[in-house]
Amino acid sequence: MSIADMVQKMIDDLNETMADAVKSDKGNNAAMTRVRKAMQAAKGAAQDVRMHISSIRNG
Numbered sequence: 104m105s106i107a108d109m110v111q112k113m114i115d116d117l118n119e120t121m122a123d124a125v126k127s128d129k130g131n132n133a134a135m136t137r138v139r140k141a142m143q144a145a146k147g148a149a150q151d152v153r154m155h156i157s158s159i160r161n162g
Contacts, residue, residue, distance in 0.1 A: 106155060113148045116141065 120141040126134035 106152060109148065109152050109155065113145055113152075116148070117145060 120138055123131075123134040123137045123141070127138050
């Protein structure tokens with residue numbers, strides 16, 4: 104998978120989370136949990152991108 108594909112997937116996943124973010128702003132606790140899980144997944148995906156870039160740079 105290319106770096107661009109990895110980043111685009113992160114963007115797509117975060118865009119899907121926007122509806123839950125709006126619900127979270129209104130106090131919906133279940134939506135808050137879903138947003139928190141999405142943020143944790145984004146953190147992991149970002150780490151995967153960083154590792155992929157490092158592996159390319161280091162040969």
